Amino acid sequence: xxxxxxxxxxxxxxxxxxxxxxxxxxxxxxxxxxxxxxxxxxxxxxxxxxxxxxxxxxxxxxxxxxxxxxxxxxxxxxxxxxxxxxxxxxxxxxxxxxxxxxxxxxxxxxxxxxxxxxxxxxxxxxxxxxxxxxxxxxxxxxxxxxxxxxxxxxxxxxxxxxxxxxxxxxxxxxxxxxxxxxxxxxxxxxxxxxxxxxxxxxxxxxxxxxxxxxxxxxxxxxxxxxxxxxxxxxxxxxxxxxxxxxxxxxxxxxxxxxxxxxxxxxxxxxxxxxxxxxxxxxxxxxxxxxxxxxxxxxxxxxxxxxxxxxxxxxxxxxxxxxxxxxxxxxxxxxxxxxxxxxxxxxxxxxxxxxxxxxxxxxxxxxxxxxxxxxxxxxxxxxxxxxxxxxxxxxxxxxxxxxxxxxxxxxxxxxxxxxxxxxxxxxxxxxxxxxxxxxxxx
Amino acid sequence: xxxxxxxxxxxxxxxxxxxxxxxxxxxxxxxxxxxxxxxxxxxxxxxxxxxxxxxxxxxxxxxxxxxxxxxxxxxxxxxxxxxxxxxxxxxxxxxxxxxxxxxxxxxxxxxxxxxxxxxxxxxxxxxxxxxxxxxxxxxxxxxxxxxxxxxxxxxxxxxxxxxxxxxxxxxxxxxxxxxxxxxxxxxxxxxxxxxxxxxxxxxxxxxxxxxxxxxxxxxxxxxxxxxxxxxxxxxxxxxxxxxxxxxxxxxxxxxxxxxxxxxxxxxxxxxxxxxx
Numbered sequence: 001x002x003x004x005x006x007x008x009x010x011x012x013x014x015x016x017x018x019x020x021x022x023x024x025x026x027x028x029x030x031x032x033x034x035x036x037x038x039x040x041x042x043x044x045x046x047x048x049x050x051x052x053x054x055x056x057x058x059x060x061x062x063x064x065x066x067x068x069x070x071x072x073x074x075x076x077x078x079x080x081x082x083x084x085x086x087x088x089x090x091x092x093x094x095x096x097x098x099x100x101x102x103x104x105x106x107x108x109x110x111x112x113x114x115x116x117x118x119x120x121x122x123x124x125x126x127x128x129x130x131x132x133x134x135x136x137x138x139x140x141x142x143x144x145x146x147x148x149x150x151x152x153x154x155x156x157x158x159x160x161x162x163x164x165x166x167x168x169x170x171x172x173x174x175x176x177x178x179x180x181x182x183x184x185x186x187x188x189x190x191x192x193x194x195x196x197x198x199x200x201x202x203x204x205x206x207x208x209x210x211x212x213x214x215x216x217x218x219x220x221x222x223x224x225x226x227x228x229x230x231x232x233x234x235x236x237x238x239x240x241x242x243x244x245x246x247x248x249x250x251x252x253x254x255x256x257x258x259x260x261x262x263x264x265x266x267x268x269x270x271x272x273x274x275x276x277x278x279x280x281x282x283x284x285x286x287x288x289x290x291x292x293x294x295x296x297x298x299x300x301x302x303x304x305x306x307x308x309x310x311x312x313x314x315x316x317x318x319x320x321x322x323x324x325x326x327x328x329x330x331x332x333x334x335x336x337x338x339x340x341x342x343x344x345x346x347x348x349x350x351x352x353x354x355x356x357x358x359x360x361x362x363x364x365x366x367x368x369x370x371x372x373x374x375x376x377x378x379x380x381x382x383x384x385x386x387x388x389x390x391x392x393x394x395x396x397x398x399x400x401x402x403x404x405x406x407x408x409x410x411x412x413x414x415x416x417x418x419x420x421x422x423x424x425x426x427x428x429x430x431x432x433x434x435x436x437x438x439x440x441x
Numbered sequence: 442x443x444x445x446x447x448x449x450x451x452x453x454x455x456x457x458x459x460x461x462x463x464x465x466x467x468x469x470x471x472x473x474x475x476x477x478x479x480x481x482x483x484x485x486x487x488x489x490x491x492x493x494x495x496x497x498x499x500x501x502x503x504x505x506x507x508x509x510x511x512x513x514x515x516x517x518x519x520x521x522x523x524x525x526x527x528x529x530x531x532x533x534x535x536x537x538x539x540x541x542x543x544x545x546x547x548x549x550x551x552x553x554x555x556x557x558x559x560x561x562x563x564x565x566x567x568x569x570x571x572x573x574x575x576x577x578x579x580x581x582x583x584x585x586x587x588x589x590x591x592x593x594x595x596x597x598x599x600x601x602x603x604x605x606x607x608x609x610x611x612x613x614x615x616x617x618x619x620x621x622x623x624x625x626x627x628x629x630x631x632x633x634x635x636x637x638x639x640x641x642x643x644x645x646x647x648x649x650x651x652x653x654x655x656x657x658x659x660x661x662x663x664x665x666x667x668x669x670x671x672x673x674x675x676x677x678x679x680x681x682x683x684x685x686x687x688x689x690x691x692x693x694x695x696x697x698x699x700x701x702x703x704x705x706x707x708x709x710x711x712x713x714x715x716x717x
Contacts (some may be wrong), residue, residue, distance in 0.1 A: 242603035254560045295567040296557035303551040314552045315525030421544045435603035436542030
């Protein structure tokens with residue numbers, strides 16, 4: 001009958017060529033309707049302001065044909081791979097090998113990260129990119145406390161990043177406080193804002209919580225823009241002091257670190273110092289989060305994500321539990337913000353738009369909510385990958401979007417979706433992502 | 442009823458808009474006794490539970506819990522988590538509410554949140570790994586192990602709660618409630634969905650819990666369980682108490698039979714009288 005009739009999988013036997021062709025035709029028809037205006041007709045403003053247009057039926061035909069062919073290829077792939085919910089059988093030995101290899105990914109990544117400034121010492125671009133990636137790793141880990149552990153969907157995380165950045169910028173420029181004094185202050189101020197956000201949204205869940213946190217993020221940005229006398233409004237704050245090596249400036253002068261160590265000054269020193277600074281901050285975030293997970297507060301966060309009503313029945317104060325989650329996440333956001341300010345030397349409200357919140361949230365979701373390694377990998381993929389596609393110019397976003405859609409189809413619960421238990425008697429078994437709840441918001 | 446009373450519910454009324462779910466209900470639960478609350482579906486039993494455990498705020502009425510030191514706590518003035526924390530009233534749910542993505546052991550550890558939170562110095566001592574917290578955590582694990590052994594789940598301690606069979610989940614939920622070390626344990630239909638053997642095991646577990654000093658308030662439809670283990674039975678229908686007494690007494694009460702069989706009260710009494 002058909003080529004698939006001989007195939008052994010049951011799915012292949014149920015759908016033959018007519019089904020595939022029908023599906024491809026429907027897809028092509030939808031594509032034709034969609035692209036007939038988008039690609040088929042090109043309009044431009046003429047020299048005297050009138051509208052001129054011309055048709056591009058050749059391009060349109062090519063796109064429709066591509067959709068037709070693509071649909072057939074996808075269907076064939078589906079037949080070849082079997083239904084979506086069947087797992088490919090992997091021999092247990094290979095599985096065990098993979099899980100052993102998996103446990104080395106984290107340490108290997110850490111060692112590699114530590115060596116980045118050594119390997120890429122001469123490549124300023126890579127060092128800058130690495131600092132950017134690490135900043136997002138830290139933001140991701142901070143938001144992971146709120147979204148991944150406590151299950152509270154926060155779309156306004158950038159607000160805490162902004163509070164941290166402006167705290168450092170204003171304290172340093174107005175009062176001349178050093179970075180190391182301002183860093184904890186920025187964290188404390190940001191967590192205060194976290195609590196302030198937490199109070200009104202305690203009763204909200206899911207979509208409603210997301211909307212209010214989104215609004216909160218925008219409020220902070222608008223306040224920064226409009227409070228000109230304090231924040232400089234849209235002009236931002238400039239001349240933010242660069243970080244010092246515990247009081248020793250990283251400058252070419254006589255009292256600079258290079259002169260004191262007796263080595264030749266190089267601007268790369270500061271970059272390397274910033275790299276290790278953000279690495280230390282990110283690792284601090286990671287360490288604290290891992291510790292907190294094993295403590296009663298961390299377990300209460302996860303229990304809150306799993307079932308809030310049951311938490312209350314067990315005598316857990318869900319109000320303080322939620323507030324501590326917000327405050328902890330916000331504190332790390334504040335630290336990252338202070339770092340951002342000292343690295344840039346200049347901050348303005350433009351750096352704290354909703355897009356940043358969305359990006360950090362995407363990192364957390366993509367990494368697998370609650371997984372530290374997953375978030376780090378996702379930050380690397382999102383920020384690093386985005387740079388990787390730079391050569392594709394205007395198609396960068398498209399490729400990026402497709403990559404994310406594919407990843408979410410392949411791993412709907414993120415790169416590392418399973419959950420590791422915080423305490424065990426005999427053996428820590430990974431808990432399948434099917435059982436772990438996402439939280440109600 | 443004889444003996445000391447741990448919980449006194451007095452003129453409890455719960456109104457949802459125009460519907461009166463519980464009306465003028467008064468009863469007592471004995472200390473170290475099993476008190477069963479039974480009645481047809483929709484009689485208002487779970488509403489009573491939700492009022493006692495603070496999930497609903499009662500429209501009127503009082504609920505007094507007598508503590509071991511004879512002091513009394515007014516439950517209607519506390520909200521949900523404080524009832525568990527201060528009054529030591531624990532509960533389970535009609536539809537199981539475990540933390541499915543956490544292991545059986547973790548579920549029991551979450552139940553000891555308040556004890557561990559105090560021991561961890563509100564997290565700060567725990568963060569630096571203070572020895573006081575370590576020993577408290579060890580004690581918490583020991584208590585969890587004890588309960589896992591009692592409910593026969595010690596071998597599945599590291600399995601996700603959501604992966605356990607239904608009957609095991611029911612028992613785990615009871616163990617989790619017991620890990621809060623309650624004075625009064627409120628169980629909402631613990632035998633629902635259990636087979637005969639599992640029900641018998643449950644009866645045994647509840648009797649052992651009672652004998653160790655925890656009072657139990659029980660909603661149950663499985664009459665074999667109720668009749669076997671209850672010391673006192675309160676029967677509700679349409680939000681009011683229709684009978685109360687020891688199991689045998691309640692079983693033979695014509696009003697109760699009428700409520701369960703759905704017959705008209707007079708008719709049922711006539712049937713009963715003609716039968717005897």
